[in-house]
Amino acid sequence: MLFNSLHYVIFFPIIIALYFALRKNWRWVLLLAGSYYFYMSWKPEYALLLLASTYIDFWAGLKMSKLGTKKERLPFLILSCFSNLGILFFFKYFNFFSLNIHELASMSGASFPPITHYVLLPLGISFYTFQTLSYSIDLYNGSIKPESHFGYFALYVSFFPQLIAGPIERSSHLIPQLRKSVNLDLQDIRYGLNKIALGFFKKLVIADNVGVYVDYVFADLSVSNGTQVFAALVFFGIQLFCDFSGYTDIGIGSARLLGIKLVENFNRPYWVKSIRDFWSRWHMSLTQWVFIYMQYPLLGNKAGEARRFWVNVLVLVAIGFWHGASWTFVLFGLSHGLIIGIQGQIEVARSIPRIENKIYRKAVIPIWNAILICLSTLMFRAQSLDDVFVGYGKIFTDWRWDLSSVTSGFGGGSGFFILVLLSLLLVPTIFFNRELKFRSNLLYLMVIFTLIIMFGEDANQQFIYFQF
Numbered sequence: 001m002l003f004n005s006l007h008y009v010i011f012f013p014i015i016i017a018l019y020f021a022l023r024k025n026w027r028w029v030l031l032l033a034g035s036y037y038f039y040m041s042w043k044p045e046y047a048l049l050l051l052a053s054t055y056i057d058f059w060a061g062l063k064m065s066k067l068g069t070k071k072e073r074l075p076f077l078i079l080s081c082f083s084n085l086g087i088l089f090f091f092k093y094f095n096f097f098s099l100n101i102h103e104l105a106s107m108s109g110a111s112f113p114p115i116t117h118y119v120l121l122p123l124g125i126s127f128y129t130f131q132t133l134s135y136s137i138d139l140y141n142g143s144i145k146p147e148s149h150f151g152y153f154a155l156y157v158s159f160f161p162q163l164i165a166g167p168i169e170r171s172s173h174l175i176p177q178l179r180k181s182v183n184l185d186l187q188d189i190r191y192g193l194n195k196i197a198l199g200f201f202k203k204l205v206i207a208d209n210v211g212v213y214v215d216y217v218f219a220d221l222s223v224s225n226g227t228q229v230f231a232a233l234v235f236f237g238i239q240l241f242c243d244f245s246g247y248t249d250i251g252i253g254s255a256r257l258l259g260i261k262l263v264e265n266f267n268r269p270y271w272v273k274s275i276r277d278f279w280s281r282w283h284m285s286l287t288q289w290v291f292i293y294m295q296y297p298l299l300g301n302k303a304g305e306a307r308r309f310w311v312n313v314l315v316l317v318a319i320g321f322w323h324g325a326s327w328t329f330v331l332f333g334l335s336h337g338l339i340i341g342i343q344g345q346i347e348v349a350r351s352i353p354r355i356e357n358k359i360y361r362k363a364v365i366p367i368w369n370a371i372l373i374c375l376s377t378l379m380f381r382a383q384s385l386d387d388v389f390v391g392y393g394k395i396f397t398d399w400r401w402d403l404s405s406v407t408s409g410f411g412g413g414s415g416f417f418i419l420v421l422l423s424l425l426l427v428p429t430i431f432f433n434r435e436l437k438f439r440s441n442l443l444y445l446m447v448i449f450t451l452i453i454m455f456g457e458d459a460n461q462q463f464i465y466f467q468f
Contacts, residue, residue, distance in 0.1 A: 001038050001039075001041040001042065002462065002463070003199070003203075003247060003250040003251070003254075003463075004200065004203055004204060004250075004463075007041065011034075011037075011038070012254060015030065015031075015034045015258075016257060016258065018030055019031070019258060020182075020184075024181055024182075027182075028151050028152055028155055028178060028179075029151065031155055031159065031160075031178070031258070032151060032154055032155045032158065034160060035155065035158040035159055035160040035163060036050075036158060038160040038163065039123070039124075039158065039160070039163060039164075042123055043120065043122075043123075046120075046122045046123070049087060049122055049125070050122075050128065050157065050158060051154075052083075052087075053083070053084055053087065053128065053129065053132055053157070054132065054153065054154050054157045054158070055150075056079065056080060056083045056084070057080050057084070057132040057133075057135055057136050057153075057157075058147070058150055058153045058154070060076040060077070060079050060080045060136060061076075061080075061135060061136060061139050061146045061147065061153075062146055062148070063076045064076045064077065064136075064139045064140060064146070065139065065145070065146035070140060070141075070142075073139070073140050074140070076136075076140075077136055077137065077139075077140040080132070080133065080136035081133065081136070084129045084132055084133055085129070085133075087125070087129070088125055088126065088129045091119065091121055091122055091125060092121055092125065092126070092324075092325055093325045094116075094117065095116045095117065095118075095325065096325035096326070098114050098115050098116055099114050099116065101114075102114035123164050124163050124164040124165065126322060127162075127163070127164065127165060127166045127168055128157055128158070128163060130168050130286070130289055131156075131157060131168050131169060131170075132157055133293070134168070134170050134171070134289060134292075134293065135147075135153075135156075135170075135171045137293055138170070138171065138172070143172075144171060144172050147171065147175055152175060152178055152179060153171075153175070155178055156169070156171055156174050156175045156178060159174065159178070159255075159260075160254075161250075161251040161252070161254040161255040161258075161260075161262065162248075162251050162255070162262055164247075164463075165244070165247050165248070165251075165463060166248065166251075166265060166283075166285055166286070167248055167251075167252075167262055167263050167264070167265040167284075167285035168285040168286055168289050169262060169263065169285070173263065174260070174262075177259075177260045177261065178260070182258070182259030182260075183259065184257075184259045187435075188256050188257070188259065189257065190436075190437075190441060191253070191256055191435060191436055192253045192254070192255075192256035192257035193253065193257070193445070194253070194436040194438075194441065194444065194445070195249050195250075195252055195253030195256065195436060196249065196250050196253035196254060196257075197253075197444075197445055197448045197449065198246075198249050198253075198429065198432075198436070198448065199245075199246040199247065199248070199249030199250035199251075199253060200246070200250065200448075200452055200456075201246075201429075201448050201451060201452055202241075202242035202243070202245060202246030202249065202426070202429070203242060203243060203246035203247070203250075203463070204452050204455075204456035204457055205422060205425065205451050205452055205455045205456055205457075206238065206239075206242040206422055206423060206425065206426055207238075207239045207240075207242035207243035207246060208243075208456075208457030209418075209419055209422050209455065209457055210235040210236075210238050210239045210242075210419050210422065210423055211235075211236075211239045211243075212419070212457075213231070213232060213235050213410060213416065213419055214232050214235050214236045214239055214381070216232075216409075216410055217229060217231075217232035218232060218381060218382070218383075218387070221382075221387055221390045221391050221394060222390055224394060225394060225398045225399075225400050225405050225408070226394040226395040226396065226397065226398040226399040226400065227399055227400045227401070227405045227406050228394075228405065228406055228408065229378075229391050229394045229395050230374075230395050230399075231406050233374050233375065233377050233378055233381070234374055235419065235423070236377050236380075236381050237270065237373065237374050237377055238423050238426065239464075240377065240380070240464060241266070241269070241270070242426065243463055243464045244265075244266075244283070244463070244464060245265065245266045246463075247463045248262075248264075248265040248266065252264070252265075263284070263285055264284065264434075265283060265284050265285055266281065266282060266283070266284065267280075267281040267284065268281060268430055269281035269282035270370050270373065271366045271370070272366060272369050272370075273361070273365055273366065273369070274340070274343050274347075274365075274369060275336055275339045275340050275343060275369060275372065275373070276312075276340045276343065276344070277369075278369065278373060279316075279319075279336070279340075286319065286322070287319075290315055290318065290319060291315075294315055294318065295311060295312075295315045298311045298314070298315075299311050305344075305345065305348065308341075308344065309341040309344065309345065310341075312337050312340045312341050312344070313334065313337035313338060313340075313341055314337070315337065316333040316334065316336045316337030316340065317330060317333040317334050317337055318333065319333050319336075320332045320333020320334065320336070321333060323380070327385055328379050328380070328382050328383075328384065328385060328387075328388060329379070329380070331379045331385075331388065332376060332377075332379035332380050335376050335379065336376060339372060375392075375395070378391045378392065378395075422455060425451065
């Protein structure tokens with residue numbers, strides 16, 4: 001079920017009405033049933049994978065809670081990791097490794113047909129896999145107590161506002177909220193409605209519209225010029241942010257109307273002092289997960305600069321590969337890891353003079369990092385390595401300064417400029433306060449819904465991060 005569908009517009013108010021009509025002791029049943037219905041409305045049989053992952057981690061967690069040492073708990077942590085990552089590997093990465101092993105074998109003279117399977121990737125599998133793994137790892141480390149109620153644990157794994165594309169919640173933050181009595185006030189209602197409206201605005205008015213130009217250029221990069229490719233990358237950065245943050249806005253707002261506070265996932269990520277700073281502001285729940293469960297254990301307490309450099313590279317490659325089983329995502333992560341490492345070395349190098357000019361620090365550096373991020377998204381959006389090479393070749397060898405080069409073949413310049421104007425509508429939202437409080441909340445909602453009615457694209461356009 002898509003957030004931006006009539007199905008959800010009908011489903012969610014029914015859930016809210018029933019939720020507050022029920023006694024507290026039965027609300028978890030409604031949310032759990034609603035969450036599984038939400039998931040099964042896409043492909044019912046895949047709910048069995050979600051249930052299997054949930055049960056294995058719940059059972060392993062109970063077993064670990066009864067054991068005193070990490071050595072005793074280790075087999076159950078391995079079971080949790082092996083089952084969850086095994087399912088994820090089979091559906092998401094098996095073909096990638098099989099085809100690449102076949103290519104390597106062919107280069108050495110061996111000849112055998114690759115073993116592949118072609119099944120749909122379960123929605124949200126990368127997100128709920130990491131969520132359940134965090135629970136098992138925290139139990140293994142002894143940092144949390146086990147959840148003894150299977151229903152609440154199952155709801156933690158499947159809670160529909162964040163099931164498909166996050167944010168990735170830790171059990172210590174979400175489960176206590178699912179158990180507590182809800183004290184919903186007017187501030188929660190106002191924030192929830194405002195957040196949902198903002199999410200729909202980002203998705204329908206900005207992301208889906210600018211995506212038309214992105215799709216047009218990336219349909220065949222070989223016939224586009226460098227200016228068009230770069231413009232498409234700028235639009236894709238806007239599309240990606242508005243699409244993903246729009247989804248999480250709707251999810252966070254929906255949860256708040258149920259009295260539950262989900263973690264924020266974005267914090268103005270494109271105006272940053274470094275690429276490391278970008279990842280501290282983009283998809284923050286994933287970045288924090290990787291730091292806690294991967295980067296920090298690899299670094300240790302006394303990591304030198306060389307170790308820190310290569311751990312950063314490894315972690316960013318893992319983040320890139322998390323997004324998809326493709327060399328383009330590996331290159332995307334590798335490029336960000338190398339840039340983070342190089343920028344980190346520059347920061348600590350005593351031989352490099354520091355420029356303290358305020359304009360340089362507040363404007364030049366953020367613009368430079370925005371360009372780096374923009375250029376790197378070619379690897380994120382491209383369908384193949386060939387597209388990556390063609391795209392960069394166009395940008396660096398076929399740049400044209402006339403405006404007609406940007407709009408060439410795109411139905412004239414008027415359509416392009418409309419997309420530019422719609423993109424500029426994102427700017428005011430950057431300065432909204434965190435609690436989305438406005439002098440006239442009614443005026444805010446009226447403006448948002450007027451823009452959605454006037455410029456909103458097809459309400460059934462899938463969210464980009466659903467494919468991950």
